[in-house]
Amino acid sequence: DGGITQSPKYLFRKEGQNVTLSCEQNLNHDAMYWYRQDPGQGLRLIYYSQIVNDFQKGDIAEGYSVSREKKESFPLTVTSAQKNPTAFYLCASRSAAGRTQYFGPGTRLTVL
Amino acid sequence: KQEVTQIPAALSVPEGENLVLNCSFTDSAIYNLQWFRQDPGKGLTSLLLIQSSQREQTSGRLNASLDKSSGRSTLYIAASQPGDSATYLCAVGGGYQKVTFGTGTKLQVIP
Numbered sequence: 604d605g606g607i608t609q610s611p612k613y614l615f616r617k618e619g620q621n622v623t624l625s626c627e628q629n630l631n632h633d634a635m636y637w638y639r640q641d642p643g644q645g646l647r648l649i650y651y652s653q654i655v656n657d658f659q660k661g662d663i664a665e666g667y668s669v670s671r672e673k674k675e676s677f678p679l680t681v682t683s684a685q686k687n688p689t690a691f692y693l694c695a696s697r698s699a700a701g702r703t704q705y706f707g708p709g710t711r712l713t714v715l
Numbered sequence: 716k717q718e719v720t721q722i723p724a725a726l727s728v729p730e731g732e733n734l735v736l737n738c739s740f741t742d743s744a745i746y747n748l749q750w751f752r753q754d755p756g757k758g759l760t761s762l763l764l765i766q767s768s769q770r771e772q773t774s775g776r777l778n779a780s781l782d783k784s785s786g787r788s789t790l791y792i793a794a795s796q797p798g799d800s801a802t803y804l805c806a807v808g809g810g811y812q813k814v815t816f817g818t819g820t821k822l823q824v825i826p
Binding site: 607609638643645646647648691693695702703704705706707708709711 | 719724747749751756764766813818819
């Protein structure tokens with residue numbers, strides 16, 4: 604089955620800890636994205652990557668970091684510098700020629 | 716800066732009713748507009764994509780229209796079913812990979 608997987612589905616973090624959210628796709632898509640979704644708000648772009656070893660900040664990149672060492676993988680690290688990390692995180696991908704973003708099932712992060 | 720608004724935030728209709736969801740955007744210089752469905756605690760599923768040169772797209776009981784000049788799109792759902800209950804998001808595609816999402820309309824179809 605082709606698609607995007609995110610793990611874990613639920614993640615709990617203590618204050619001051621860094622955590623990494625996984626996003627993997629087997630769609631052979633070039634571009635990958637990370638969004639954050641909060642209640643009552645639209646999705647907000649954190650980071651995106653159009654090719655391997657390259658990525659760009661989105662609208663709310665502070666307190667987050669990413670890497671793109673492989674085409675299939677785009678992990679997101681939520682650092683202790685992110686003051687309000689509790690949210691639903693969505694990963695998406697898109698082919699170079701495509702217009703549609705395909706989304707993973709999401710990871711819900713809760714800070715204890 | 717593009718802003719996307721969806722009104723109403725929530726909508727409840729009886730099964731079988733036809734309904735319209737609205738999406739408005741402030742900058743008409745768009746590449747495309749997409750409607751997504753999101754079930755609780757899940758990712759987004761693409762429903763319809765309208766290119767900037769198109770006026771509408773249809774898929775089954777769904778029809779989406781686009782009026783760039785007025786900055787509006789509508790999603791028409793015919794003969795609604797309880798399985799249509801979900802949050803519907805519209806997303807406007809601009810330049811440089813920029814996609815701006817609305818806050819969504821939460822639809823409940825009552826059997």
